[in-house]
Amino acid sequence: MTTLTYKADHHWRFSPILWGALVVAAVAVYLIFQDGVHLMVRWWQRDEYSHGYLIPLIALYLIWQRSDVLSRIRFDGSWVGPAIITLGLVVGLVGELATIYTVVQYAFLIVLYGAALSLVGPTAFRIIAIPMLILFFMIPLPGFLYNNLSSQLQLISSEIGVAVIRLFGISVYLEGNVIDLGGYRLQVVEACSGLRYLFPLMTLGFIVAYFYRAPLWKRLVIFVSTAPITVLMNSFRIGVIGVTVEYFGEEAAEGFLHDFEGWVVFMACFGVLFVEMWLLLRITGDKRPLSEVFAIDSPQKAQENEDTSARHLPTPFLSSVALLIVAVFGAASLAERQEIIPEREEFVTLPKELGGWRGRVEIMEQIYLDTLKLTDYRIINYTTDTEFVNFYSAYYDSQRKGASIHSPKTCLPGDGWRFNEIETHAVDGVTMGGKPLIVNRVLMTKGDRRQLVYYWFQGRSRIITNEYAAKWFIFWDALFNNRTDGALVRLVTPIREGADAAVADERLQEFTKELSKVLPEYIPG
Structure with missing residues (x-):
């Protein structure tokens, strides 16, 4: 950071004009992307995306954690920001015309990134870029990609689950994702594919890696491992159900199936993540305790003798607000465009x-x-x-x-x-x-x-x-x-x-x- 941008003994605060511009920008972004945002929120009602409600709050919290550093950086804005906003608006236009709302939702995040950069400038943006990156986890996968991934995970979970059952010497037959235990048939349907836990755990793995005070490669290992952990835990659950059927009967298996799902599996996966962090420390000879390696700090309070100034309104951000207002009128003209549903015989x-x-x-x-x-x-x-x-x-x-x-x-x-x-x-x-x-x-x-x-x-x-x-x-x-x-x-x-x-x-x-x-x-x- 240059001395022109960062001063350790100077505190910047938001002026009423800047707050007003932020409100106008936020309302404009919502009006432009409201259809895509509404659909995204509806998808959050599904189990595999139910963590979506928390992600904006988590992103805000992670940014607030660095507020002591951000308050000492002058926001000069960046003209790259309006260019990114323009790109996002074009992507959103294509997604809206093509009625592909996943594209619209990603365009929404591109515009948010551009608006943030046009406001804070490159120095501060480097601090908030990773916390803002977590917002991508709140967007549902495209339908065809979700369907393919779900089907593959069903098959993988079934095969590993059957392998667990056979370890106990139990006779079992696998047909696709249908596990036949003789008198009991377990079908590994979409709800059992592991996606219910995969997306929340990937989000949590990203957050854990963010707070993990370790080299980058260790952080990447933590994040990437969330996928196999989820699949293996789900397969273990399927295997235990099969063993329970053999030794304790179908009623006990149904009870286990009901109890050992949802947050129980998720918390078990979360526990495995912390064990993995501990193992990475020990394998590499790092003697620090886990409480020191994984610590969540609060921002330091400003000193009473610090100089305080009101932030000015960066010209790039003012241009971005104007661009967004124009885009609102453009989005309104597209709202009346109705998809053609042709007539047909049923x-x-x-x-x-x-x-x-x-x-x-x-x-x-x-x-x-x-x-x-x-x-x-x-x-x-x-x-x-x-x-x-x-x-x-x-x-x-x-x-x-x-x-x-x-x-x-x-x-x-x-x-x-x-x-x-x-x-x-x-x-x-x-x-x-x-x-x-x-x-x-x-x-x-x-x-x-x-x-x-x-x-x-x-x-x-x-x-x-x-x-x-x-x-x-x-x-x-x-x-x-x-x-x-x-x-x-x-x-x-x-x-x-x-x-x-x-x-x-x-x-x-x-x-x-x-x-x-x-x-x-x-x-x-």
């Missing part, structure tokens, strides 16, 4: 007879409907005298507010099926909405059983096979066509023991030809 009217195929409707359990958040769906088992095809389609009239299509890559493995072969495949002689139908062709196995799967993403006059391309076109079409509707279509047929997969291909091609005659009425182009 799946309930989808024919149960297609050519020579006769169908029987299946109903999805509510637990899965709550997870998928779809608008409409249909599951029909079509049969002939000798053949079988399972049809499933999930339709979303909007994919902007935390709801998005779940790929079979994340769903089917959870039921124990494994992807052996996957390739894009043109279905001969079949068009969908006037375009050649290209699908993902997947050969799957589950023990000795085999099945062939065709699936694709359809909507807005597009047939797409790549999950990430589908996400890109959601963004593109939302930006230029104001639409995010779309559907997943999946066809599954079994492959008889010893039969060639080509026979199953012929079966699906025959069925798809019949389906293509009616499906466009249910999935708008």
Whole structure:
């Protein structure tokens, strides 16, 4: 710090004008990003993001801890701040037009960072940058990333949990994320994936690393270790449930499942973090007690004989406030932009007879409907005298507010099926909405059983096979066509023991030809 910026015997206080400018800036930022902020707060009601309410308070507390140092630094502002605000506003505009609220929420934080830099200047910003960084932990993951991560953690937790059970010599069978203990079946669903504890523990790990008075590499180890700690603790919980079933019965297992969850698991993970800090000290020969290494200090009070001056209003911050006020009017003009929801036939009217195929409707359990958040769906088992095809389609009239299509890559493995072969495949002689139908062709196995799967993403006059391309076109079409509707279509047929997969291909091609005659009425182009 230079002597022009920092004076150890001088205390700066906020003037009424500066307070007023701060209030105006805060109100403007809220008005610009209110939709994204409201959605973020609603997501905090979910268990895995329930810590979000505390994060702004924690960030303010961490900044307050350094208030004694900040009060001795003159705030000259920085012109980099308005540039960062402009970047954030552009990102927010793209997110708003594309109706992707995760982008809007990150833009909100970019603008906050820019506003802070334009006010305090680079010297003070270096002090508050890390406390402000914690704000990123209050933003929920994008839906497709959350779904993929949840599915993978379910499978990992299941496999490790089964390994724990087998250590006790207990016979157990694992099918995807379903653990079969004979008379008791435990399904490791989304709530048991470990995400419930992962995000809060990562936040806590970040805070612990911030206060940990140790080299940077030790702090990084503490933070990075939160993920494996969460998964291992959750797997241990699953393993103990299996052992409890074997030796104490199902009722005892249900009681343990109820008691050993939520904050109990979280606090156990928290305890492991402190043990890890202690071990890092001992391994590296650091003799300091843990109370000295992990200490939370309070700011020192100003001395009575210190000079005190009112802070002036930095010109970069004044420019930032003006920029934000202009952006408020721009955001208001976008508020009237409504997403287009095209008309369509509901799946309930989808024919149960297609050519020579006769169908029987299946109903999805509510637990899965709550997870998928779809608008409409249909599951029909079509049969002939000798053949079988399972049809499933999930339709979303909007994919902007935390709801998005779940790929079979994340769903089917959870039921124990494994992807052996996957390739894009043109279905001969079949068009969908006037375009050649290209699908993902997947050969799957589950023990000795085999099945062939065709699936694709359809909507807005597009047939797409790549999950990430589908996400890109959601963004593109939302930006230029104001639409995010779309559907997943999946066809599954079994492959008889010893039969060639080509026979199953012929079966699906025959069925798809019949389906293509009616499906466009249910999935708008």
